[in-house]
Amino acid sequence: MNSLITNNHTSNFYNHLIEQLSNCDSFIFNVAFINYSGVQLLIDSLEKCKNKNIKGKILTSTYLGFTQPKALEKLKEFENIELKIFDCDEQKLGFHVKSYIFEYKDEYKILLGSSNITASAFKTNIEWNIQTINKKDDSFVKTVLNEFYILWEKSINVNKEFLESYYFFYNEIKNSSKKFIFDNKITTNYMQEKALKNLENLRSKGENKALVIAATGSGKTYLSAFDVKQYNANRVLFLVHRENILLSAKKSFESVIKNKTMGLYTGNKKELEADYLFSTIQTMSLNYQEFNKNEFDYIIIDEAHHVSSPSYKKVINHFRSKFLLGLTATSNRTDGQNIYEVFDDNIACDIRLNDALKHNLVVPFHYFGINDISVDMQNLDLTKIDEIARILQVNRRVDFVIEKMNFYSYTGSKRKALGFCVSKEHAKYMSEEFNKRGIDSIYLTSNDSVDKREKVIKQLEDDKHSLEIIFSVDIFNEGVDIPSINTVLMLRPTNSPVVFAQQLGRGLRRYKNKEFLTVLDFIGNHKKAYLVVLSLLGDKKIDKESMKISILNNFANIDNAFISMDEISKKRVLEQINSENFNAIKYLKEQYLEFKLFLGNKIPSMVDFFKYDEFIDPIDFINHSKSYIEFLQKVEKSDKLNKIVFDELFIKAIRFIDYMLPIKRVYEFVVLKELLDKNSIDIKIASNLLKKYLDEINENTINHSFKYLSHEFFDSAQKKRYLKLVEFENDKLIRSKEFELLLENSKYKKILKDSINYGLLHYEQKFSTKNYGMPFLKLYEKYNMLNIAQLCNFPKIHSSFRGSGFLKYENDFFLFINLEKKKFSKSSHYENAFISKDTFTYQSKPSMSSDKGDGQRLVENKKYGVKLHIFVRKFAQVDKQTQAFIYLGLANTIKYWDEKPIFTHLKLEKILSDDLYEEFTKVI
Structure with missing residues (x-):
């Protein structure tokens, strides 16, 4: 039996590999090269094999220096594995084989194809691998094993002497100054292309301001240079909040724009003759009156989340530029100001985490959810910080964290880690204990000066300095850039998906020779462990079921990220998701209060949620309480809010809008x-x-x-x-x-x-x-029936636009389909279900016949010019909350039979994606 294995959003080569490792009696890997990015993802499975005494042979090569010595060194730690190298130079042969052979009691499962042992081959590359299952006496199996053992006998054992020699060779290649450069022209990435198009579109509509929100390291400075060039600006002002960014911003512009001069305007340098000035807000706010109001035709504000401060307001209000561009990784303000309004609510680009991963704007990450066996948090109140800190400050846990850090290791020549702690005392304790164990670390808190922070960061980034870890509470959540970070330690219980995502983001900046970020999350047995899943999925989640499917698929639907939870953590999280009511006031209140705390204990406005609404959606609060202000009144219990909520006229107005x-x-x-x-x-x-x-x-x-x-x-x-x-x-x-x-x-x-x-x-x-035309419907967006009445300009009372899954207006038929099995359906022998990714069954209203009226137009929709719009949901309700339908586009009837009701096969004009098909068909 043969099957094709590819990398997609429901499965990948990695999932197949670890499944075989968990069940086989022995294994053989025969691959051209091995990177540490791939080995790190296998070490949990290899450790289980070691504990079960499952033996393995791994053969690879040093072909073109692709195999990393660190990967070989890690594999040598497993005494159940024999490791050899095929010497391409001695044999004067190339080595391109990729095969994985698993022995079972009566058979072999063999994977042959294109995947080496690398993270990208496991999940993201276009890879084709064939899995064959054959009896042990099969001639094909005998041939494969015979060919392997011929190579095995010709190969070299990997020992200490070999590793020392290969390390020297590998570093010589890596440090070689000889590099092949075909074209050093700077090209645009996905974010920049999207933003440039939108900026041009905004200007064509008469807009003169815009804001770009994208992750640190995604290329916002280069974007501004590309747009200045696109705009053909004569005089430009680039404003920054910190002086240490000025030179790199100026350098970026100089690499893109060759026909303009660039100069600095700071306390020490005032190069006024330059066409483009790069200045700190501190200097410009003291000297802006020296400039003509129309001096600059284009102004760029870096770190634009500071734009509401008095110094920025003075400068912005003085100048009359033709265009104002804000750049920021976050739109969050703690002073109650709405920065979107400063830029006339024009968002040229807003790149969220899943988008950034999908389009390679940030480095891939390897997340390991580790069952924290060192402490018991079962009955812990996560709001009691001092109590959490006391429980976490135990020597046993320190040793456990170090053990796991060494086990999973990191990419690069030196560990550069951020450890996120629950309190200042916890950060201090962790640093002191790590230092006692010979791991150079330091703790930083909000009490430390900016100068001290910058000094410590430089030490961490210096490969020759011994500092490996900075422990902190929240000062590195946002706004601090340490590009070379290769390890993030989550040492506190996750109580907020927003904070978790921000802490994860600190390590995602791209950096030379940084292949991936290692994230070690010590998931305790506390009651909110499932929040990690909300953080990782963001807006990819559809409902509870989709969360569970993602966990069981090892999050195959998240691009450029490997997410692994040990079995205990996975089981605990699945149980919590099952038992938690995500629409209950208790849950909603907890999420609200955590977000409020994240904002510095300021009551959030609706707009405050916008940047983070893939993690915490204020619409959930409205669904519960009819309006956001009424939800606030329930959780805040303030006299001011009571007064507002008891004004019946106002409540009827805000309820209408919400x-x-x-x-x-x-x-x-x-x-x-x-x-x-x-x-x-x-x-x-x-x-x-x-x-x-x-x-x-x-x-x-x-x-x-x-x-x-x-x-x-x-x-x-x-x-x-x-x-x-x-x-x-x-x-x-x-x-x-x-x-x-x-x-x-x-x-x-x-x-x-x-x-x-x-x-x-x-x-x-x-x-x-x-x-999106008329009706105004976007593919894969969520809708309810009343939405459709509005979006097709239905001219009658909209509440009448409801029915048992079938609605119509003129030549548009709207079919609303529940995939959930009906317990008491008269036609329980026949349910709506997907047959394939583009074909599904649909049962008409009980009164329909195929020879007249709407029934005839349904079954012969193309003949009568009828458009069949398809809306599908898996469950009618989840946690007592009515679910929306997902719009799947247009379909056509390709087969039908029976009358009253009519049974049909409908074919979608656009085939479903793998992940959406699995959402609709997989039963857990």
Whole structure:
């Protein structure tokens, strides 16, 4: 029996390899080269083999110096493994074989193909490997084993002398100054291409400000240089928060732009004759009046999350540049300011972690979730920091952490690690104990000066300095750049997916000779261990089931990351996911309070969540409490919030706005934002405002949105529930008297504006400016039935646009399909299900016949010009929360039979991705 193994989002070569290692009686690896990135991912499985006395032979080569001596050295630690090298130079032959042979009681499983032992071959490269299963006496098995043993006998044992010699040879190659360079032209990456296109698009619509949000190391400075060149700016000001960035920024610009002069403007240097000035905000805020207001046609603000500070405000308000660009890795502010507003809510690019990994903007990471056997946190209250610190400060745990650090090791010539602790006392303790054990470490806290921090960072980055680890609490969560970090130690219980993601991000910066980041997470037996999964999946999660599938697939759906949890941790996390109600007030409150703490104990606005809403989604709070302000009142219990919530008029207004979140159509919110400051709006004004958000504007949809806002499509219950904010008269929307009254209250206006701003930012991030046609539906986006009424400009009361999975408007049929088995269905013998990645079964309404009406149009949809829009969900409800449907695009009927109901096979016009197909078909 043969099968093809490729790397995809549901499985990969690595998953097959470790499955065989966990079940075989012996194994043989015969591969051209081995990197430590691959060995590190196998050492857990190899350790289990050692403990079960499963023996293995590994044959590789030194062909072209690709095999890393560190990988061979690690493999030599396993006494159950024989390791040899095929000497290509002596044999005067190339060595290209890739084979993995597993012996079982009665058979052999053999993997032959293209994968060497490297992380990229295991998961991300395009690799084809064939798995064959043959009886032991099969002639093919005998031939493969015979060929292997011929090579084995010709090969050299890897011993201490060989390793010393090979290390010397390998380092000579690595340090050689001879490098082949074909073309040193700087090219754009995914983030830069996306941002450059969006920046040009924004300017074409008359916008003169924009913000770029992307991970440290993804190329934001080069992006700004590319855009300055694209813009053809004559005079440029580049502002930074810290002087140590100036020279590298100037150098980046000089490598991209050759026809302009570059100069510094600092306390010591004022090179005013230069075309482009690179200045610190400290210097410019003291001297900005020396410059003409129109001095610069393009201004760039690095670390733009500081833009709301007084020094930046003074400078920005003084200059009248033609374009203002902000660059930041985070949009988070702790001073209550909304930095998006500074840039007119124009986000040219917002790259989240999964995007950055997918497009190689950051270094790959190897995450190991380790069952923390050294301490018991079963009944621990994670809010009691002192108690957690006391439990974690034990010698046994220090020894356990060091043991695991040595076991998994790291990439590069020196360990450069950040250890995240629970408190200052814990950080101090860890540093002292590591030093006692001969591992040079130091602890840094917010009490330490910037000069001390920078000095320590330089020591860590210096390969010749003995410092290996910096222990800290939270000062390295964000805003500090240590590109060469190759190890992150998570030494505290994860209580916030946002903090976890930020700490992980500290090590993801790309750096020369840094192949990957090693992440060791000591997962205790505390009650929130599952939060790690939320952090790692981000917005890839669909529901509880998708989380469990990801865990069982070793997170194959996350690009450029290897995520491994030991069996105890995996079991514990799966149990917690099963038992946790993610919609309960207890869970929501805990997540809210952790995010609040992350913001410096400031009550978060809706907009504050935007940068992190793949980890913590404020829509969940609205779903629970009808509006975000009502959720705040429940968890904060303040008199101020009580007063707001008890104002029935205001609550009916904010519920109406929050009810529409997350918006699937931008028209209503663009109109509402204008009406916060203007008494009325007509179709022409709305059309001009919408140009910023849409490449094409539909005037009929503007008219429909006006009617929607004036409650023309609401039933009587909805009209009682929500405040009517506008009146629709003479093709114009006018603010209602009640809305006018509410806007006189500055607190109310601020809350309304916050929800509207969040809706617009979320829409831009999800939909960009693309026109999705009519009905306005994006592939793989989530929808409910009422969304569809709005998005196809349904002209009647929208609550009537519901049915038993079948809706229609003109020549558009909308099929809403539940894959969940119905316990009491009369037609339980026949369920909606996927047959393949593009074909599925669908059962019509019980009244439909194939020879007339809608039934005839369904089964012969192409003949009658009917578009079949397909919406699918796996479960109707999860944790008592109604689930949305995922839009799979258009389908056509390819087969049908029976009447009342009709049974059909439908074929999607766009084939499902591997991961989505598995989501819909895998049963756990």
